[in-house]
Amino acid sequence: MTLKPVTLRPDSDPLAGVAICKGGRFRHLPVVDAKGRVLGVVSRADLELFLSKSESPGVIKRQHRVDQVEIREMPPVQPDSPLEVAASLMVEHKTSCLPVMEDEQLVGVVTETDLFTALLRVFSGQQKGIRLTALTPNLKGTLGVISTAVAEVRGDILSINVFEGTAPDNRGLTLKVADASREELIKAVEPMVLEILDVREI
Numbered sequence: 613m614t615l616k617p618v619t620l621r622p623d624s625d626p627l628a629g630v631a632i633c634k635g636g637r638f639r640h641l642p643v644v645d646a647k648g649r650v651l652g653v654v655s656r657a658d659l660e661l662f663l664s665k666s667e668s669p670g671v672i673k674r675q676h677r678v679d680q681v682e683i684r685e686m687p688p689v690q691p692d693s694p695l696e697v698a699a700s701l702m703v704e705h706k707t708s709c710l711p712v713m714e715d716e717q718l719v720g721v722v723t724e725t726d727l728f729t730a731l732l733r734v735f736s737g738q739q740k741g742i743r744l745t746a747l748t749p750n751l752k753g754t755l756g757v758i759s760t761a762v763a764e765v766r767g768d769i770l771s772i773n774v775f776e777g778t779a780p781d782n783r784g785l786t787l788k789v790a791d792a793s794r795e796e797l798i799k800a801v802e803p804m805v806l807e808i809l810d811v812r813e814i
Contacts (some may be wrong), residue, residue: 613691613712613720619644622651622679626659629678633659640709642718643683650711650718652683688713689722695730698722736770741790742797743814746805747782754804758785761800767792782806788814 619642620629629641633656643651662681688711689698698710702724712720732738748754755772762769767789775784785805789797794811802808 613722613726615720617642617718617721619718620654620678621645622677622683624678625675626663626678626681627675629654629659630656630663639723640707640721642709642711642721643678644718648717650688650713652685653707653709653711654678654681654683658682686710690714691719695727699727702727734771734773735786736788737814739770739788739790741768741770741788741814742792742794743786743788743810743812744797744801744808745784745786745810746801747777747807747809748785748805750777750781750783754783755785758787758801758804761804762787762789762792762797765792765796765800767797767800784809 618632618636618638620632622643622645624643632638633641638656640653640655643654645651658681659678663676666676666680684705684707686705686707686709687701689701691712691714693712701710702708708724710722711718712722735743748758755774759769759772768791770788770790771786772788773786775786777783787797787801792800794813798808798811
């Protein structure tokens with residue numbers, strides 16, 4: 613989450629919005645009113661498209677306004693909202709940015725980059741190891757049995773993730789293990805799984 617995000621007002625100049633996006637490498641910016649209430653999110657792409665198609669505002673108006681551009685309402689998340697909730701909302705609303713609200717005030721924004729960073733941590737992406745993906749029986753205790761088998765070959769489990777399988781009777785499993793060779797890991801896990809889908813050193 614980015615705290616204290618840069619925001620625009622409805623009467624802000626779209627040119628200034630584009631400049632802010634370029635300078636901060638932002639794809640979206642929240643738009644707030646004078647009381648700090650979030651009106652929505654405007655994208656750099658929409659700002660640039662508007663400016664490319666708009667005529668000069670003239671001497672009297674002097675400048676265009678952000679509220680002439682499409683400001684999309686986005687459902688807010690809370691600072692303690694689970695990451696999967698934010699990810700689901702981003703997919704549903706086809707956006708890469710969501711406002712983070714607390715006591716009806718904007719306290720930050722969560723972006724795709726935040727989610728990718730969290731995903732990297734979940735998968736221990738910056739640590740070297742053997743990553744194994746397999747289909748396992750959808751039975752209680754399966755993870756415990758597999759973890760014990762890995763421990764018996766002195767493998768150190770860096771991350772373990774379970775995901776939806778191909779049928780109700782199975783689940784997907786991804787392990788990342790250090791201190792064990794590829795061959796040792798396969799030999800330890802293979803008897804407990806239905807199928808090994810992928811094994812690689814990363």
